[in-house]
Amino acid sequence: MAGLSPRPGVLRRWTPARWRALLRARGPRSVQFRTRTAILAGAILIGIVATLFAMASDWAGELFGRYSRGAPWWPLLTTPLTFMLLVALTRRHAPLARGSGIPQVIAAQADPGRATATLISVRTVVAKAALTIGAVLGGASVGREGPTVQLAAAVMGVTHRVLRVPLRGGVLIAGGAAGVAAAFNTPLAGLLFAIEELASAYEQRVTLLVLAAIVIAGMVAQSVQGDYLYFGAIGAHMSLGAALMVVPVAGVLGGVSGGLFSRILLGVATGGNRVSRWARTFPVRFAGVCGGVVALLGVATGLTWGTGYSAARAMIVGVDAPLWFGPAKLAATAATAIAGLPGGIFAPSLAVGAGVGNLLREVFPGEPASAVVILGMVAYFVGVVRAPLTAVIILTETTGSRGLMLPMFATAFIADFASQWVCREKLYHGLAQGFALPPPK
Structure with a gap:
């Protein structure tokens, strides 16, 4: 009958007006x-x-x-x-x-x-x-x-x-x-x-x-x-018995070390101690002192310059490295970060973590070297950034070590807990407070 609405399920006619309305809602200009x-x-x-x-x-x-x-x-x-x-x-x-x-x-x-x-x-x-x-x-x-x-x-x-x-x-x-x-x-x-x-x-x-x-x-x-793996196709793995021994030690050592690094950075960036006050009062001089520390470590070791990618990859594939590499790289990265230079800490943290894993190889000499080093990297990285899922997936995707995922997850969660013993605040969120936008006028 005239004036009644169309029956349910009956399509309405596409009129020019409806086309124009559709274009306004979802067309290229919408x-x-x-x-x-x-x-x-x-x-x-x-x-x-x-x-x-x-x-x-x-x-x-x-x-x-x-x-x-x-x-x-x-x-x-x-x-x-x-x-x-x-x-x-x-x-x-x-x-x-x-x-x-x-x-x-x-x-x-x-x-x-x-x-x-x-x-x-x-x-x-x-x-x-x-x-x-x-x-x-x-x-x-x-x-x-x-x-x-x-x-x-x-x-x-x-x-x-x-x-x-x-x-x-x-x-x-x-x-x-x-x-x-x-x-x-x-x-x-x-x-x-x-x-x-x-x-x-x-x-x-x-x-x-x-x-x-x-x-x-x-x-x-x-x-x-190109389709490549950041550290190469390592494919590391570890038996359950070995993981039960290595994982807790790696998680605690890496987590505490990463937490210490975060505490140093936050202490200088947001603290009220003597070092942070000097850094804020004389930033260029302070940067020069930090640069001197980095230079001394680099010249003395020859290994702590830059990202540390080459050293990290060498340790992952089983090459013997000096036991002092991890602590020295941590010191060089901390000195660089507190100096106030633009630059990230992701790759250097992975290198320090490889150094932590290299130390663990001395404690567990009979276990697969690549797997031990990767667990050290996961633990230290989590200790710094407090993002266990990200750490595990990054190391899995960059080394192709999917068979090591369960030990990596266990290590990551232990490291996350251990890091909080040393530094309660998450590093990036603590540093973000220094970049907070002022309220709009």
Whole structure:
């Protein structure tokens, strides 16, 4: 009858007005379409940017390696001077570029829109990239993974600003985690890092589109860099009986050592002790002293420069290394981090963890060397960043040691508990307090 509504299940006619309404809601000009495009375009760009940054950092590390071998004593002068120069430039021109980059992304979640003009602005991250490469050229014990997180978050900010859509905290997390995925060629570890560390224990809702961005960034980086494992296909494994002996010792030793490192960094960055007051009053001089410590360790050992990747990989594959490598690398990384240079601690922490595992090889000489070293890496890394799931998946994906996952998980959770004996506060979240955005006017 006329005037009655169509029966249920009967399709309504697609009129021009309905087509126009659909285009407004979901077409190329709609907010939904532009938001999805911004996230996916950002993910692709992150993979490319992370790869280029990795290539530049590796080039800088190789250049310093040739320099230090050709003139082994000169770093005693040039490294402290480089530290002083980089800290002076950072404080004058890009104060928000100092340190790792992960605390900045954590702090940016409070107000992503304003953060695109400050913590993750193009100016800040360009300076971050250049200064980090300068730190590598100077022999600093820094990694590129933390800066890659800040770079990746900034890329997401740019794509959202270009397409005129608001930047949400969850997408900012996705950008930072995509940087981890691209830096280590580990998409799954990037996903867990988003949930476990940047999002602070599942406090953020992670959508399918956010997960896709992380995976896409990792796949783009993989397609450019090639399908490779960061430390090589190790395939380590360990019997249950051996794991019952090694896991508790590795977890406690690595967790306490990592907690000590975190406590040193937080004590200088946020404490009120004499060292932290001197560092804040005379930052350039303090950086020079820290650079002197790094130079002395580097010249004396020849192994503590840069990320420590080569030394770590050698220990993983079973090459004997000096027992002092772990403590010396820890000291060099701590001195670099408290100096205030831009640069990350991911890769150096894995190297220190390999040193911890190398010490454990002396305690358990009859057990598989590769497996013992990897458990030491998991334990120390968890002790520093307090992200056990991320640590296990990173080491699994970078070494291909899936048969070791159960001992790694047990080690990680013991290390997480042991680290809290020494340092209750999580490192990145404690450092993020120094980057908190002021309230809007």
